[in-house]
Amino acid sequence: IAEGRLTLISPYDPNAGFNTGNAMGRNKYIYALADYGLIVSSGYQTGGTWAGATEALSKIKDVPVFVRMQDTIPEGNQQLVKQGAKPFGYIPASSLRGLLRTVLEAVNSEVEAIEIEPNQELDKTT
Template identity: 55%
Template sequence: MTVSANTQAILLLTARFGKSDSGANKPLTPKEYGRFAEWLRFQSLTPERLLSGDLQELLQGWQDKTVTVERVGALLDRGSALALSMEKWLRAGLWVMTRSAPDYPRRLKQHLRSDSPAVLFGCGNRALLNSGGLAVIGSRKVSQDDLVYSSRIGEMASNAGVSIVSGGARGVDETAMLGALGSEGIAVGVLADSLLRACSSGKYRRALMENNLVLVSPFNPEAGFNTGNAMARNKYIYCLADAALAIHSGKKGGTWSGAQEDLKRGWVPLWVKQTDDPE
């Protein structure tokens, strides 16, 4: 797989390649890149055009408090780091998708508009990102009954021809996905961390080979767990689905905040499993 110059430029502007990506080199957030990309379109400029020519001249007229010309230049000057990372990721079977790709998830664009991720990293059947389905979310630490219920939901979705969309974390997420895959169903995993490791995991190998699974992340494929990333990816799970089911949640944490955000934004209908658990 080759990566186009335009994709390389978008990666340089928005992706992290190491711990040094901070301060002036901090990659653009989805909101920041959305503003910048919109301005580039109005100027009839593509991101790859920024890789050649005089940046000050090309960006003449661009004014933004956080996305300065200096910051853009520093990000674009990370070509060596990009080359090393891409060689490793592509060799491991990962692919890269930008917002301009024809098969980019249309639901993300529909719900999030310019706040949708500029880049998605993934492995597996990328066509599944447009299949919709049922988002199943829940806590990592749950009762055995909730795990059995999660697995059963995955099986039922598979039997009904409905995809399971979840976060891949241990507990409810992973159990629902494996329940669907174990019944020859389809699953979409939106990961907050460790995509590279997950793509080589034995528990997903068969499903990836049979094109029944796609694992995707808007974050560096080698990133470790980060609470901020875990909270941020919740909206992508909801927005890739047609409806959502929350199986277990306390009154704080990722599942709770994600459900609250969906209810506030009205992305998809949300059902909640009844429970007698006071927590």
């Protein structure tokens, strides 16, 4: 947006109100256009996060799916790892851009799982 470049896509009419089915239906486009997915919290076999992640794991195989495996881990997160998602060990409270850069670097180097120590310094300038 800041650079004046933005693309919006939707299989639904822009005037359509919120609809749970449409929200879940858009997941395939989100994952298909993504470089990777990062699941923070998912229920087990319920909700849009679960549906989108399992669809990405089974049908959109070119998009790596990472799952948070820190602190209290929801059952859905654990089950997604069993289905092929890659564990993501530590999510810092600050520097989201640094976190995403770390994930992308790991994907580019084809790392099986990412483990970042809680005291590891991330780039805080971005």
